[in-house]
Amino acid sequence: MASNASKAVGVDIGGTGIKAGIVDLEKGELLSDRIKVPTPAGAEPKDVLDAVTQVLDKLGVADDTDIALGVAFPAIVKSGRTLSAANVSKSWIGFEAEKFFEDGLGRGIHFANDADVAGIAEVRYGAAKGVEGLVILTTLGTGIGSAMIYDGVLIPNSELGHLQRAEHKRDAEGYAAYSAMEREELSWEKWAKRLQWYYDYVEFLFSPDLFVVGGGVSKHSDEFLGLLKLNTPIVPAVHRNNAGIIGAAALAVPVVEALPAVK
Structure with a gap:
């Protein structure tokens, strides 16, 4: 090729x-x-x-x-x-x-x-294109995937979905992935409270310049992103569930x- x-x-x-x-x-x-x-x-x-x-x-x-x-x-x-x-x-x-x-x-x-690879799609063609500093893309689906991109360069295998919750048996994705919302039949508001904990935690650890949210649920971003109160801008992925492809x-x-x- x-x-x-x-x-x-x-x-x-x-x-x-x-x-x-x-x-x-x-x-x-x-x-x-x-x-x-x-x-x-x-x-x-x-x-x-x-x-x-x-x-x-x-x-x-x-x-x-x-x-x-x-x-x-x-x-x-x-x-x-x-x-x-x-x-x-x-x-x-x-x-x-x-x-x-x-x-x-x-x-x-x-x-x-x-x-x-979803992060690469967004940095080359989507919401992270031309963004300086640290971009953290998260995919909210069966689990929580993550991609860290600094000045357009991928830092592979970050696995931020497996951040541990003190004194809890479930990690971040077990608590806050979209699958948890579906499994526990949470409202957007209740799920957003879990996402607030998660993004607050990641924000404190890494001080990113931009969050990009991908995965299938990103097509419903207007239902939950506005409920989050963060210092870091947070936007839906341009390519949504096609970003991986x-x-x-x-x-x-x-x-x-x-x-x-x-x-």
Whole structure:
């Protein structure tokens, strides 16, 4: 795949759904329909691979190795290995995930944490574009994902959804993720009180310059963001629940940077 190609495929693997699409890398927009299938029960590696193959088939790119492919996954990712498994099978812990997908799909891929790629989508094409200082993107869904971006540079694997609550059994995402709101049938107001605790905590620890809120619930941002009282500006992600697809695709293609002149 040539650098600076005009399009790529992004696959976003989540705790409840696997989404994919073909992305225009200049505009940061989907060129195709968004394809979605449920994440298989138990989310074991082979079953997830089969589901990813299914979405690529539906997109018509399963055999097209000329188009770059990026895959986002809900885990700490280092050197292609998944080191955690918050909302998928424990089989992924310490698993050579990138090689597993490459072997199974018969092609090279770019493999990264799902919230990190969503952060890349927003810094290249969305709410964090051109923002100086520290931007913290959080995805509110099955869990709480996070991406930390300083002056446009990603600091990977921040995992701020797993901040611990003193003297409580549940971590931040167990208490304040969108899934907690659904599970406990909370009103927007009651859920916003939990989010207030969470963003107050993150704000105190990191003093960010901007919060960006992504995930599926970001389409309802007018229901809860206005209820939060923070010193840091907080805005919805421009690409909402497509940010993972767009960011995964964007990272699949190397960007040719200007090289310094050689004297």
